[in-house]
Amino acid sequence: MLTLLSKEFSSCAMSLSTFTDPRAHERNAYVRGFRNWSAALRALILREIWRHGRTKWTMFTFALQFLEPVGVIAAFGFIVYVLLRVPPYGPSTILFHATGIVPYYYFIRVSGRTRSFEVDRANRLPCSDSLDDFLILCFMDFIVMSVGTVILFWGLSIFVSPLAIPIDPWACVTSVVLVSILACGINLVNAAIIHLTKAWVTILIVLFRGLMLISGVIFVVDFMPPNIRFWLNLNPLSHAIMWFRMGIYPHYPVHTLDKAYLVWFALGSLVVGLAVERATRNFEDGQ
Template sequence: MIDPILTKLALRRARKHVNPRIVMRSRQTSQTSMIAGFAPGATPSLREEFAAFVAGARTASRVVGALFLREMKTRFGRSRIGYLWAVLEPISHVAVMSFVYWAINRRAPVGDNVILFFVTGVLPYFLFQKTAQHLGGAIRGNHLVLRMPLVTGLDLVVARALLEAATWVAVVLLIFGFLILSGRAALPEQPLVCALAAFVTFAFGFGVGTINAVLMTVWKSWVLIYPMLTRPLYHFSAIFFFIDRIPANLRDWLSWNPLTHAVGWFRVGYVEAYGSVTLDPAYLIKWTVGAVIIGLCMERAAQRAVQSG
């Protein structure tokens, strides 16, 4: 649901201390000299170019900040149930599988902590899945916001992506904080590896989400097609099993799934014993770079169609 009053107030603040002509120049670099106010034929100095870039970046950050606050209000509203569900959803998945393993008297796939194994698989998967899914509706559901000055489709995508990242970080801190304080888990053995794996996984979700945002705007059927195509990934991303302990021919097929490497990379950062011979972070990075480049190019190419709705 769109809240035009909140958005107008926030964007009005964002525009207070900025020259619209400079903003246009920073967003349309091909017309730098004319929009910045230089005389026809004049060449701006490097300092003026940099100043215009900084002014445009500050304006974009204010716009994204205002949209971020609006997204937070729209997503969670004034009720705390939305925040609670963000925490309960991954916990429910872990709880169900932990109960199944307990009921059939099975041990953890690796080590003796089945909860930690499942948590380190569910969280990175949810980071990608929620980011890619929710970014898909960033443009399609905000055409009225796009009619406001200074707002672009990419601003909407970035604002929603930042909200997904902030939500995921809060959920991670709550879940791991509880596990560590209750004695059910230790501190991560390589926290920087966990952070890097999470960042690349988020960037992969951002790239796929940007592609979804464009496709769901120009091709309405993609809203139904994308979930059907990606739903099997939940079962084939090594969330609830250890990929090295399945038959080699099946392992080779699953290794083509970039999310398998995202889950494995995050896991090995938390517990080195979760290391896998099939883990290839470079493979995930290649998918991430490709998805981000394709997504940004598609958003740029479809800008007119996106703006017109």
């Protein structure tokens, strides 16, 4: 057969024979598996970067994703300034709302990618699992939000209030990491429900927007009447926002903050999410 080939193709065939898999000689199956997995994750990160646009605009399109929370912070700051003239807590209205909006948007961004996750199931290569796709989507959203948050608070510290530099950065980091884990679990459950009914996407949008009003984004939970405070404290996101503000304000009231509740809620939601994903994996149609 090769004798029939043109000269041009012979060079192609020569170069083909030099393609070898560098992982093929790895004897330890676990090491080989881990290398395959890490290569797939690297490729998925690249794909996720490229999906947002052509290379030279990539950073710009990433930046656009952070403009929405910045706009919401500015809007809230303006409305409260016009109506009340006094910030709910601290010297700056903008800073107070920023400390609530940022953890809230971590939750929205990381848990709001169920649709992309669903679409990607059909297009993936065998080297990666649909769960890998999901992890990378969540990870990339976390990275984008983190870069945006650092830039936002750096800007706030210069132009709004020097209080924007956290006094306890670990409190802020722990808070947003736990919110992201919580969002991952809820994302997996949402993906399973969307398999059953596409209407869940519309319901989610309403639920997520309503969540802002019951998470302590625009008020201090500890300043609420006890009966309202009880219901607000059932929401893990309100604990995350209190924890985040604890890292910014030196004397922020956190009497109702229950760190263990948030930690167990986040880990529990991730376990439930993974279990639901496993149970509904065969709910695919067709292929």
